Amino acid sequence: MKWRKSKKIVLKKQKRKIDYWLLTTVILLALFGLLMIFEASTVLAQKEFGDQYYFVKEQLKWLALGGLTLLFFCFWDYHRLYNLAIPLVFLTICFLLAVFIPGVGIRALGASRWLNLKVFSFQPTELAKLTLIIYLSAWFAGKEKGRLLAFLFLMGIILGLVVLEPDLGTAVILGATAMVLYFVADNSMIHFFFLLPLTLISFLVLSLVSPYRFKRLVTFFNPTTDPLGASYHIRQILLALGSGGLTGIGIGNSRQKYLFLPEAATDSIFAIVGEELGFLGAIIIILLFGLIIYRGFLIVKKAPDRFGRLLASGISSYFAIQTMINLSAMVALLPLTGVSLPLLSYGGSNLLITLTGMGILLNISSQGID
Numbered sequence: 039m040k041w042r043k044s045k046k047i048v049l050k051k052q053k054r055k056i057d058y059w060l061l062t063t064v065i066l067l068a069l070f071g072l073l074m075i076f077e078a079s080t081v082l083a084q085k086e087f088g089d090q091y092y093f094v095k096e097q098l099k100w101l102a103l104g105g106l107t108l109l110f111f112c113f114w115d116y117h118r119l120y121n122l123a124i125p126l127v128f129l130t131i132c133f134l135l136a137v138f139i140p141g142v143g144i145r146a147l148g149a150s151r152w153l154n155l156k157v158f159s160f161q162p163t164e165l166a167k168l169t170l171i172i173y174l175s176a177w178f179a180g181k182e183k184g185r186l187l188a189f190l191f192l193m194g195i196i197l198g199l200v201v202l203e204p205d206l207g208t209a210v211i212l213g214a215t216a217m218v219l220y221f222v223a224d225n226s227m228i229h230f231f232f233l234l235p236l237t238l239i240s241f242l243v244l245s246l247v248s249p250y251r252f253k254r255l256v257t258f259f260n261p262t263t264d265p266l267g268a269s270y271h272i273r274q275i276l277l278a279l280g281s282g283g284l285t286g287i288g289i290g291n292s293r294q295k296y297l298f299l300p301e302a303a304t305d306s307i308f309a310i311v312g313e314e315l316g317f318l319g320a321i322i323i324i325l326l327f328g329l330i331i332y333r334g335f336l337i338v339k340k341a342p343d344r345f346g347r348l349l350a351s352g353i354s355s356y357f358a359i360q361t362m363i364n365l366s367a368m369v370a371l372l373p374l375t376g377v378s379l380p381l382l383s384y385g386g387s388n389l390l391i392t393l394t395g396m397g398i399l400l401n402i403s404s405q406g407i408d
Contacts, residue, residue, distance in 0.1 A: 057403040060333040071382040078310040079303035100386030104393030111397030123176035126169040133162035134199040163208045164387040171352030178223035179345040207375035218355040258373035278309040286316030303384040331358045340406035353395040
């Protein structure tokens, strides 16, 4: 794929204050996530590590690191990312390949998704979410014809490696975000009518050929199938949400955290939120997520240049897509995909990348037009 620099991007001085609504909401949800991770993981942490604070302490380390990256990118001019786009996407592809190398990649639960960096482990797919956005934003910042094939080639490499891990949920997020950026960049709508069915058919085929994905699909259409097997997870999620009622059973009183609910601190953490805080508490959390997404797209509207608009569009879209997929799966509107809830779910890689993305958004807002 040829890289063409459309114009010289001039670094600009910040002209206005950062978006404090966005910053405050992100901090509130990240801190609330620490509380809910502690609530959801105490029993498992005590059983596995003999320390009920194990998971929350690990998440706190990543939150501290993520806070530093947020602060850095909040004041580090986002235009500098333009010239880093190619090295970043190349590094990401190398990392995605490295997870399959014995001794470097970590294989767990039938998947190769982590890199062993000695001091800590890291998921390259999380890095791919942000670096792909940066690369596509830099590429699409210039007007260019005939880039559909190059776009498909790039996405084929990245999505192919992610699916091989296997991690279809992340592949869906990457593919959907890339398509948003492709069309935000004013590419031909004719391509949309080609890409959309191609994408849907590809993911449907991948779901049908994989036994465990096929079981999830069957369970989605018929939740009563195999109540102690394939449908156990979603039934426990719905039981937790239903138990919460209007106002919840109270912080610390969750019954599902006693190893009844799989992935209670990660993918299914919203079920614990609904159980302990009830419908009203869950709605407040959803509204806070909605506020972040709204502020993100407001930044898109006020971005000072095309690169900034595309970058803000990609980050806001990725956050919105991942949030909606997780919450939709929690209420059985979508099949369970293993996608975590940004800022709330346990997982250092996701938290670090999310906070980094928020820092870039805040930097764009600080340079936006009035």
